[in-house]
Amino acid sequence: MQDILPQIRERLENSQELAMATVVRTWRSAPRPVGSALVVNDQGDMIGSVSGGCVEKSVVNKALKVLGGEPSELVHYGVSNDDAWEVGLSCGGKVDVFIERFLGSGSEQEQALWQQLDQDLANNRGVVLAREVGAGHRQFALAYADGSAVGELPDAIMVAALAALEARESRIMESEGGNWFLQVFPEKPQMLLIGSAHITSELIHLAKLYGFATHVIDPRDTFATKTDYPTEPDSLTVSWPQEILPNLTLNANTYAVILSHDPKIDDEALKILLRQPVAYIGALGSKKTHAKRIARLTDAGFSDDELGKIHAPIGMPINARLPQEIALSVLAEIIKVKNEVPA
Structure with a gap:
């Protein structure tokens, strides 16, 4: 849903009534992941996608019925002999889609919850939107990593929400009291760029x-x-890395890119980053440059295991030459690391 937030905000500002369809469960090669959303106004105009086009027509029709007063609905889509040519997933996958009146178009309490969620997303605060899924159900709450919540949640659902947030994975939680969809909005991954140059600009x-x-x-x-x-960074600090990095949260959500070409800057950043649990450290430079870097850091007391954390030469091997090509190769490598499944 985060990818269509600007359009959602614009429609709410224009007082449009909205329904939302959300992928809550998938099987096999479904075209869109869990959490993907499609929002529809009362004119049938839609933003987002739940299947890449396979079932959108059916979803929009059902969303319009919800806006007309019918209850929310959990709908299963797949390929069968009856519907394969009318509405189905040609990829052979299956999806469950929950269709409901959009939170921001609901009651005053629901609108207040939406405003809180919108503020959390704007402030990059990790949050879980927990909602009961089923015909006519309208129970929502927000859950946070510190165990606090906005709205009421059963204890078991709260525990499951915290586990989902830690795993950064939206999921269905089945319980005797009803099924809940736990939609996770994790903190954005943080990219630290040490050194400002043309490649930095392209990478941002x-x-x-x-x-x-x-x-x-x-x-x-x-x-x-x-x-x-051309695209502004979220922050730009004119200071030495050793003055700033100790004050930052450096964790598994942090991806560091060393770009200054100046050992006085790069080495000081690496000395801190190598001993923090960051997800990725990449350093610009040729094999010869990196060998000299390794020698300096070895003399500074870093082990082979620690130095092995550095991705260098940085980026995926695509024979990149131009700054924008190098930036692309770096981001590709970071995404590869980010999406790797732990053993």
Whole structure:
């Protein structure tokens, strides 16, 4: 849903009544993942997707009925002898789609919950939107990593919501009291860019497209403030890495890219990052440059295991030459690391 938030906000500002269809469960090669959403107004105009086009017509028709007063509905779509040519998933997958009146178009209490969720997303706060799924059901709550909640949740559902948030994975929770869909909105992954240059600018642009929050750190005022950023980073700090990094949350949601080409900057950043549980560390430079870097860090007391965390030469091997090509190769490598399933 986050990918269509701007359009949702615009429609709500224009006082449009909205229904939302959400993929809550999938089997086999479903075209869209769990959590994918489609929003429909009372004119049948839609944004988003739940199947890439296979079942959207049927979903829109059912969404219009919900806007007309019919209860919310959990609908199963797949390929069968009866519906394969009319409405189905040609990929052979199956999906469950929950169709309901959109939270922001509901009661005053529901609208208040939507406003809180919207604020959480704008502030990059991890949150779970928990809602009961079934015909006519309208029970919602928000759950947070610290165990707090907005709205009421059964204890078992709260425990499941926290587990889903930690796993960064939306899921159905089945219980005797009813089934709940736990839609996870994790914090955006944080990309730290040490050094400001043309590649930094290109990488920020691409990273934003793929949901990263971007933070540039460079003590060189000429580079930090004079670089042209067509897409602005979320933050830009003119300071040495060793002055800033100890004050940041560096965890498995952090992806660090070392780009300054200056050992006085790069090495100091690496000395901190290598001993933090970050997800990724990549460093720009040739094999010769990296060998010299390894020698300096070895002399500084870092082990082979620690130094093995550095991805260098940085990026996927696509023979990148231009800054935008290098940026693409770096982001591809980061996404590969981010999407790897732990053993």
